[in-house]
Amino acid sequence: MIDTHSHMFDGAFDADRDEALGHAREAGVERILCPAIDSESHDAMLAMCRANPGYCVPMMGMHPTSVNDNLDWERELAIVESHLASPPPGGFCAIGEVGLDLHWSRDFLAEQTAAFERQIELAISYDLPLAIHTREAWAEMFTTLEKYTGRGMRGVMHAFSGTLNDYRRVRAVGDFVLGVGGSVTYKKSRWRELLPAIDPAHIVLETDAPWLTPEPFRGRRNESSYLTHILTAAAAILDTSPADLDRITTGNVRRVFGL
Numbered sequence: 001m002i003d004t005h006s007h008m009f010d011g012a013f014d015a016d017r018d019e020a021l022g023h024a025r026e027a028g029v030e031r032i033l034c035p036a037i038d039s040e041s042h043d044a045m046l047a048m049c050r051a052n053p054g055y056c057v058p059m060m061g062m063h064p065t066s067v068n069d070n071l072d073w074e075r076e077l078a079i080v081e082s083h084l085a086s087p088p089p090g091g092f093c094a095i096g097e098v099g100l101d102l103h104w105s106r107d108f109l110a111e112q113t114a115a116f117e118r119q120i121e122l123a124i125s126y127d128l129p130l131a132i133h134t135r136e137a138w139a140e141m142f143t144t145l146e147k148y149t150g151r152g153m154r155g156v157m158h159a160f161s162g163t164l165n166d167y168r169r170v171r172a173v174g175d176f177v178l179g180v181g182g183s184v185t186y187k188k189s190r191w192r193e194l195l196p197a198i199d200p201a202h203i204v205l206e207t208d209a210p211w212l213t214p215e216p217f218r219g220r221r222n223e224s225s226y227l228t229h230i231l232t233a234a235a236a237i238l239d240t241s242p243a244d245l246d247r248i249t250t251g252n253v254r255r256v257f258g259l
């Protein structure tokens with residue numbers, strides 16, 4: 001199993017990060033891909049990846065909500081660009097997480113779009129996949145993404161919350177796969193209907209630790225070791241074995257991230 005989206009560099013793990021990473025290894029998580037948020041947490045992310053080379057692999061990018069209320073967002077973007085120009089040993093595995101989030105406010109759509117488009121262009125020029133965050137912004141997401149159709153984009157629609165039609169539109173834009181996370185374990189999960197209609201070649205697994213905790217730990221801190229619960233729940237919906245789904249989704253991660 002590969003956790004394609006985990007923020008275990010977050011302060012929520014400051015007291016027991018090594019122990020929690022040990023649990024992930026014991027649970028069979030062979031690699032953890034770490035999406036950047038902004039310069040406030042870059043050092044913590046890079047330090048965790050340095051301490052766990054080849055196991056924790058960093059992305060680089062600016063989260064859409066970090067654009068909101070931030071007069072310095074263009075400077076943040078310049079920091080992302082300078083990291084990309086001088087990557088750590090092993091490099092960055094993706095541009096992420098980037099995208100559009102209109103949940104908190106619609107006032108920053110223009111700025112979020114500008115930051116997102118600049119980072120799509122970086123992904124294309126560095127030939128890196130994208131980890132894309134979309135919250136309450138599907139129409140706006142397609143307005144941007146579809147400008148780049150046929151430009152060789154690939155990546156993950158993290159915490160996919162769209163419809164079957166959104167899935168098809170996203171596939172028409174590039175080699176995008178859907179991130180399946182903790183919500184797949186919930187009784188009323190939309191994944192129960194959606195997942196069987198999706199080509200297994202187009203899904204990857206993610207925790208989004210420390211958020212979006214799967215059952216039976218819902219309400220508590222999420223961590224990468226809980227990926228097993230996500231794998232098991234998704235396999236049950238697809239009426240396949242966890243081992244088979246692990247093999248397929250791990251292969252998808254290797255294809256999209258070039259690992």
Ligand SMILES: [Zn+2]
Nearest residue numbers: 005035097208
């Ligand atoms: Zn995230």
